[in-house]
Amino acid sequence: MNVERSQGPATPATSPGQWSLPLDVEPTVPRHAAPGLRRQLFGLVLATLLPALAFGAAASWEALRRHGQAAETRLLDTAGALAAAVDAHVASRIAALTVLAAAPDTVREDAPEAFAALARSTGAAFGAWVVIYAADGTMILNTAVPQGAPMPPRGNGTVQRVLETGVPMVTNLTLGRVSGRLVAMVLLPVRREGVPWRVAAMPLLPERLHALLAGQAAGGRGAVAVTDAAGVLVAHSSDPARLVGQQRPPRPDDDRLGRTGVLRGQSLADGAAIRTAYHVIPSAPGWMVWVNEPEASFLEAQRGPLLALAGGGLMALILGLSLAAALSRRLLRPVEALVTHAEDVASRGTWQDAPPRPVPPAKVREFERLRLALAASEAALREAEAKYRRVQSIGRVGGFMIDLRSGAIDRSPEYIDLYGRAPSPSEASHEAWLRRLHPEDRERADRIFREAVADGAPHLEYAQDYRIIEPDGQIRWISARAQIERDASGRALRMIGAHVDVTALKRAEAAMREGEERLRQALEAAELGAWEIDLRRGRAMRTARTLEIFGYGSEAQFGEYPAWRDRVHPEDRVALTTAVESVRLGRAERYRVAYRFLRPDGAWRWVESQGHAAERDPATGEAIRMIGTTQDITARREAEDRQALLSRELDHRAKNALAIVQAALRLTPREDADAFASTVEGRVASLARAHTLLAQGRWVGADLRAVVMGEIKPFLGSPGFLGGEAPEGPHATLDGPPVPVLPAAVQALSMAFHELATNAAKYGALSVAEGHLAVSWSLSEVEGVWTLHLSWRETGGAETVAPSRRGFGSTLVEATIRRQLGGRLELDWRAEGLHWQAWVPLARLAAEAGPPADP
The missing domain is CATH 3.30.450.20 (PAS domain)
Known part of the structure; x- marks a missing residue:
């Protein structure tokens, strides 16, 4: 590379293949003197x-x-x-x-x-x-x-x-x-x-x-x-x-x-x-x-x-x-002589110039050894040019050396080959070199070079890559590497380095970047996070998506590998450790395991991890580097769990409904075929309404008001039951706080209220247009237990008397309240209508057996 610092015309050097350019370089006092x-x-x-x-x-x-x-x-x-x-x-x-x-x-x-x-x-x-x-x-x-x-x-x-x-x-x-x-x-x-x-x-x-x-x-x-x-x-x-x-x-x-x-x-x-x-x-x-x-x-x-x-x-x-100050005065004289000699060597031209004045022998043994070593180094310096050219010939690397004091430049034949032809004397300038570079790289290359060789700059290394345009128009990538020699004051004296054609390497890097970009886009599309673990040093590198899945903002917050396993759910830790160890020890090539991870915000997430060994120890076969992907599968696992729960609940409810239908068929009197069919049809319809309420609530329960309304609504505002006409029909009122009922209790209460409504439609308040039914419920604490009080009060119907025998409906209601729900009930057959009451422990009905929430 032609790296002159002067803007003036070039002058031929005394030796072939070199140019000497005038430089405005004057000796200066060191800005930062070394310790004395x-x-x-x-x-x-x-x-x-x-x-x-x-x-x-x-x-x-x-x-x-x-x-x-x-x-x-x-x-x-x-x-x-x-x-x-x-x-x-x-x-x-x-x-x-x-x-x-x-x-x-x-x-x-x-x-x-x-x-x-x-x-x-x-x-x-x-x-x-x-x-x-x-x-x-x-x-x-x-x-x-x-x-x-x-x-x-x-x-x-x-x-x-x-x-x-x-x-x-x-x-x-x-x-x-x-x-x-x-x-x-x-x-x-x-x-x-x-x-x-x-x-x-x-x-x-x-x-x-x-x-x-x-x-x-x-x-x-x-x-x-x-x-x-x-x-x-x-x-x-x-x-x-x-x-x-x-x-x-x-x-x-x-x-x-x-x-x-x-x-x-x-x-x-x-x-x-x-x-x-x-x-x-x-x-x-x-x-x-x-x-x-x-x-x-x-x-x-x-x-x-x-x-x-x-x-x-x-x-x-x-x-x-104090003793050190006295001793230093004795030693400074020979040291100053050596310093003067070294500065004389540095102030002369190249090693072809006449040698500097010799240094007289010193009286201190160590300083005398230093004087002899300095003379030997000067002799070795004279051989540097021959060795330098030999290295260029063997490695076919374009070498160069620039004397930044005199402007002399030496280029190897390989260097000239990289640029296509030898530069003419008119092209031996900094501007001519810049014109050979690609237009997009000129400003950057010029700035980096000038910063590197500036007087007082701390740089001792020079490195940059840029493109050149050959005479035939081809573009090639050049990697320039050099060392800068400076004197004690920080002045740049000499630059020695090499140029290497890295066109093939740059093309390979571009292809690799394109592949990495495609891989990144694929990972983002699949919402996958990637990771790499150095098992020897316990260090891990994770992509931003991986850190996001685990709830961390940076790799530093994550901690060293494998400390993060402490956040894995105890039930999943053994399976994860076994899977990773099987790959690490060489028993398997890859693993795939799902586990739960506790994020810093306290949320548990389901994570699926896949990994394999990217590098193994040749001696033991154990993995020393592993790579893989991580995916958040929480939504998928929750959906699978909900589906499984829904299937189990649906299966349970279907079997229970069939059992109740079977009992209704077996226990309903069969003397009157029409009455038998109507009774069974009503009880099956009650089961269907309970099933519909549970399905609408995704099988987690239903509100008590909806259960009661579903069973009495068919008997309101329609022609009288069993053929009687009622222009307006009987009516009913419901009063009570919201009470969420568990799925098992929804079906039981539906059957009980159906039997009460059926009885009222046959003999009570729901059998005439003037009839009125009042259903109310309340919550209270009885002996430390929260209890639901149910009241069924009929008025305006036909005069009622207590039945002489108990039918299937009465037996069903009593079995539901007492045995299935653990409550008690009272029946009062008044002349104006039936007054039925029940007290049921709230814990048998609702998921939370506590006081009612504020409205």
């Missing part, structure tokens, strides 16, 4: 002393660390002792309640006064009170309440949890409903005949715990606190009146706390930095004792050794640097 010998000696002193100082610092640091560990151990011991004291405090109340629960009068309901006296004496012994709860949470006895005074309303579900578990429990700090004070309660189940029957409780008073902490805590500037399972301060040694009842500030590592340990944080009292030891209280799950000490007390113990170390190190540095 004196500075190097100072560095040597520092390199000698600093390791010793570092060793001393490390030893001192270890001593300080051990001192800090001893202090933390003291904090831990104090926390453990206080935890044991609080544990004993709680255990004493549990023991007292245990003795109270074992008293003979505890389980006797005919001796309340005797037991109350015993409970008061027990509470007074601990400076507190005793509370007795019934199984439903109602307070039976509270020794803090005057005898005969009303008890507060029923509390929360803590009493039920104690009765269910059968073990003592310590509650969190709360405001007492009777005392109006912040207290925590110790609750103990009272057994009758071995079964938990009632619950006895005694408070834990913060002031008692404060007195216990004040008596047990060691002296110092720290503080002691007790927190409940919710992290609320129950007791504090420094300022209980202000701090008790406050929430301990949450920490990011609260979920990783063990039984005991040491944390760093800030004081609640004044915000100062503290070091805190904690210990759990065995008898109160979640409760902890905290003992803190100001961080300043730890720092005070470390200040003295640190000051001594700093002072000694500073004195050693001053002494060493």
Whole structure:
């Protein structure tokens, strides 16, 4: 490449094949001088002393660390002792309640006064009170309440949890409903005949715990606190009146706390930095004792050794640097002579010029060796041109060398062949070289070259690719690579490099890019993500679609391979690991497995992964690199699951409907063929209506109002049943809140309401035009169980009397309500019409057996 820096005319060089161009290059003072010998000696002193100082610092640091560990151990011991004291405090109340629960009068309901006296004496012994709860949470006895005074309303579900578990429990700090004070309660189940029957409780008073902490805590500037399972301060040694009842500030590592340990944080009292030891209280799950000490007390113990170390190190540095300054003055003279010689060599022309003035022998052995080595390097430099041309001949690489000081350029024959012909003297300029380049590459190539050879630039390497236009019009790609030699001031002295024809490589790269683009488009069309894993280094590369499937924004968030397997569903982890290991170990060439993955947003996604070994270890045959694809199949799996569920539900409902039809055919009286056909037809129609409601709701259930309306609507606003004419027809009203009914209950209620409607159409309110039917329902809590109350009230029909015998319809209704739905029913055959009521547990009807939602 012709890379002249002058705009003037070229002048022939003294040797064939070279051009010498005038350059405005003048010697300049180095902009960034290299460190001098004196500075190097100072560095040597520092390199000698600093390791010793570092060793001393490390030893001192270890001593300080051990001192800090001893202090933390003291904090831990104090926390453990206080935890044991609080544990004993709680255990004493549990023991007292245990003795109270074992008293003979505890389980006797005919001796309340005797037991109350015993409970008061027990509470007074601990400076507190005793509370007795019934199984439903109602307070039976509270020794803090005057005898005969009303008890507060029923509390929360803590009493039920104690009765269910059968073990003592310590509650969190709360405001007492009777005392109006912040207290925590110790609750103990009272057994009758071995079964938990009632619950006895005694408070834990913060002031008692404060007195216990004040008596047990060691002296110092720290503080002691007790927190409940919710992290609320129950007791504090420094300022209980202000701090008790406050929430301990949450920490990011609260979920990783063990039984005991040491944390760093800030004081609640004044915000100062503290070091805190904690210990759990065995008898109160979640409760902890905290003992803190100001961080300043730890720092005070470390200040003295640190000051001594700093002072000694500073004195050693001053002494060493003084000796280095004295020694440098002796060594600088021969070094300066060598520097002058080197600059003389650099300021002369090429190696064909006369050699520089010789350097006299030095009195220092190492400097003398340096002088001889410099002379040998000069001789080797004279041989560089011959070796350079030999390398060009062997490798057929277009080599070049540019002397950026004189403008002389040397090109190999291979270099000339790359450009099609040898340049004439008139073409030996920078502009002529640019004209040979492709128009689209000229500006870029010129800019990169000028930046590389600029004085003071940091570049020592020059590299770029560009296109040239040969004399016959063909376009070829040239890869230029070179090294730039600079002097101490940063001036560019020489560029040595080579040109290589990379036309075939560029065409192959273009074809590869086109193939990669087609592959990318295919992956995007199929919504597939691609990945590659280096099993030796544990590194993975994933496409943007793969990261999107797994819910990550970048590869750095994903973590190293195979850490991501921790997010695979436990039920799928073994199958995935087995499939991957079979390919990695060479037992299979590829794998395909579907698994569930937990995304960072908490959503589970179904993922199908396919992979195979792209490279294996020749010695072991194990895979060292794997590639594959990932696809999000969540929608497909959910659709398959819904289809399977729907098929199972449809099969179940069809079998159930056929069974009911079979029972109706078998049990319906056959004396009257027309009545038999009509009755069976009505019951089958009821089943069909229930089936239609469930199908409309995708087999997840139906609303109670729709079920009732579907069964009575055929008998409203039409000619009278069994041939009677009614211009307007009977009418009905429905009243009740929305109640979602499970599929199994929809069919049962449909049959029951059908039988009631059929009976009303034959004998009751739906048999005459003036008849009125009122169906209502409501939700209420009966003995702790949410219950649906159904009411069927007929008026305006014919006078009704109780039937003398029970038919199939009555039997079906009773079996549906009592046996299938677990409820009870009542029938009142009044003169104005039938009044039918039923009470059914909501849990047997609805998916959520709780209170009704707000409208």
